[in-house]
Amino acid sequence: MTQTPVTTATVAAARPATWWTPRWSNWRLALVVAAVVLPASALTLPVNAAFWLSLAAATLVAVTAVVDAWGRRRGPLLVAPALALLFVTNLFPLMWSLGLSFFRYRANRGAAPVFAGFANYQTVFASPIVWDRLQTTALVVILTVGTQMIVGFLLALLFEKEFPGRRVLLMLVLTPMMLSYVAIGAFFRYYYEPTFGLLSQAVRVFTGRPFILLDTPARALAGIIVADAWMWSPFVMLLVLSGLVSVPAYLYEAAEVDRASWWRRFWTITFPYIRSLLLLALLFRTIEAFKIFDVVFLLTEGGPGTSTETIGVYVYRLAFQYFRTGESTALAYILLFIVVVLTNLYLYFVKQRSAEA
């Protein structure tokens, strides 16, 4: 990309240097020093002093590595802090839980983990509960993403043209997706409330009886889907809208000259511009809906019974209420695999789209 400027570090590297030359850029020497200091201090010194000495040695290695890389390897140096932090807070825990998924372990007991091979995975795959929760999740995903795609698309058509007050009205529609799941859950709990809730009161006008939405499985599911679809339809709308406004005006003008029907104009002019965005919206929402946790947790807590318990809520229960830690990590890894595949697919289409443009 850019020519590497000549700095002291590059000059120093050009000179023949042996590994024992004491220099700030000599990370090999620092590594050797650390390798000697760490075990020696741990064996001879009290714990406190050993800790600080080891820390100093580790810092020395880090500093020399940075000095060595300065000027020559700018890319790695710039991304190193971010990667280190992500390693500590994400990748390392994930590797740890991968290990844990092969052990019989309960986090609320004192007993040490016992190696169990693939037993946890066998339990998870054989468990009818897991399949049932996966089916519930699939149902939620299909219904909520389907609703979002349709509602989002119709909303986008409404806002496709420029009109007075468009900016403000658009923002009213876009607001729900910026809000917190907790707030949405609390809203809809309030609206679904049997005595004072708006929905119950509206139904009572017709039937004369209070309406308890969340007391049968099908209606509870509908309640969750309405809340989630209300929240995320604007997302689909935003993506579709950006496709709609990118259609060059002259195409429509030409179609008008040819007196093409609305339907034909849509399929031959508009649709090619929004096709890739529809696909991306579908994938993105599927990934997100698959993870659905907060709304269910707050609105129905999986009830009535376990009829609306999605896989996300089930993993939460398994890990933090039943404390079957080993099993929960095995199940979590299966979810992780699914999401990684979907994310890969999503990024593939993102790339394809930017290549087309």
Added chain:
Amino acid sequence: MAKGYRARGVRQGGWGRTGLAAVVSVAYFFPVLWIILTAFKTHNDALATPPKFLFHPTIENFIAVFRRSYIKGFEAVDTGFALFFFNSIFVSASSVVIALAIGTLAAYGFSRFPLRGNDTYLFIILTTRMLPPIVVIIPIFLMFRVAGLSGGYAGVMLLYTAFNLPFAIWMMKSFFDELSGDVEDAARVDGSSETRVFSRVALPQVRAGLAATAVFGLILTWNEFLFALLLTGVGTRTVPVAMAQTIGGDIGVRWGLLAAIETLFLVPVIVVSFLLQHQLLRGVTFGTIKR
């Protein structure tokens, strides 16, 4: 905005379209609007059947959130939400600042000095953000328990920094990618050091992007629930957790008070997302889709 859109072919609709859109938008926004209205009602008005659309607005609910405690039995109980709001602000602001500093450097690196396997790194980074939070939280919960990090500010701040970092990297990379490198190369030819090129040439050009990323990060952290639920203690609880715990509790049956808390929680988000309208698409897709 209007001008740019028209050039790209947004056709004109008249006031008729405005009328239709207004009806649909207000209906769509109604659940939020109703909560905000409820926040200004007295306890009796909030529970009135049929629901009251016309009422005398009162701000007693807002005062009760912070100042006057509400009465439970014969006892006056504090809602405690002053602390929870402080926690939310403190934790989100500090984690966003740290994540933005580290993330911007990384994004500049990924954009300008690609590594071998650049795309793989970026994919892994995005994946950590796309994973179900429940998958990540199980081992973190266990580790934080061992390290003594759960319950305090440090643990949740560390985790939120990591939570914001992938987002900050992808967003800022998408902004850096849009800049042409010519200006930076010109500065290099004129003898600027690399540090100077970054701080004086590249960074000022993405100022708007930095602001957008910061605000999006703030909103995401402000709204986050599961991590906070599992990692905050009594004194470090954030608003979403506290709000979820009111459901079914004493405050939960006081719709007016709950609505006031929700309003205070939502209004900042609504205001800043209005200001961010142009960057919304990029923000909600983690910078993967720009237009």
